[in-house]
Amino acid sequence: MAGMKITAAVLGALAVPAPYAASRPLALTELTLDPPRVGELLVRIEAAGLCHSDLSVINGDRARPLPMALGHEAAATVVATGDPDDSLFRPGDRVVLSFLPACGECVRCLGGEGYLCANGAASNGAGTMLRGGCRLHGDQGDVHHHLGISAFADHAVVDRRSAVKIDADIPVEIAALFGCAVMTGVGAVWNSAALRPGESIVIYGLGGVGLAALLGAIAGGGQPVVAIDPVPAKRALALELGAAGAFDPAEGEAPIVALLGGKPDVVIETVGKARVLEAAYAMARRGGRIVTVGLPNPAEQFSIPAVSIVGDGKTIIGSYLGSAIPARDIPRYIGLWRAGRLPVERLLTSVSSMADINILFDRLASGEAIRQIVLPDHAAAVPL
Ligand SMILES: [Zn+2]
């Protein structure tokens, strides 16, 4: 099989100043996409979501090798399999893409902790494919892959371990959300915190991941569920979705403790700021669990009174990928969405053309958008 010419949103420099509508850090660029190797899939991207983890690369909080084609939350259709006898995937299959290709062979994968896969973490950090190297090439040489996916493009080559098969009847702009926001947010509550029905839970931050955590907390029987965010429209949405209360962080602990009749059993931190994690730690009751899923700038340090870990018996849990096993969890979450118990479509702010991607990142940075979906233009793709 030959490769193809595709168009992808490529980041050429870190920390270009906002507003991005003017500075345009992402350039829609024609690239050559290699054919998939054995163990890989060529997919047509149907819909891709903008996530804070993309923004963290653009603004320099999480430096990655450049140039890099961004995007890591998507629904796609399999066009070709690198192995013609692939036992699982066939052309035409609809898939959700997951942003950590778990190799299935390292000690963490063998222990059931694929979200901590050493090989997937190494290739993601290097901006390469799990099986090594880059399949994307521009005029100046190789273009790096974002988290093994690079979904802001009309097509992509992904590892088969990045793909989870789903039913084809799910609208693509909904299906994409399951790849990052839902898997991470719901997983933080169900897998990482292991929320039990009747436990009280407070969620810091109402972006895509935080609102997905809120949906997971409500579906999982959290009682009550309380949200914290500075944006009034997001607090109003949390109340519509079933939160018992929604507060501005400036109000502090007092109104929440009053509402709950004490401190919460579980606190979920999705903001990615060390000072918010400190507040989340203080918010939890003695013996409570604090799950952190946000990704702070690596320079940030987190400080708590050391004695309180023992004295208050609290547990801090880091949650990467929502401690998920994507091929197990995504079908479960989709089943609950079908049953009306995880209304993830409420996270969807807009569906736009890929051409608007820079201004859409301004809207994500300002907090006015939750999940924005972009649709690629497939007409631009040409087989070589
Ligand atoms: Zn994400």
Ligand SMILES: [Zn+2]
């Ligand atoms: Zn592994």
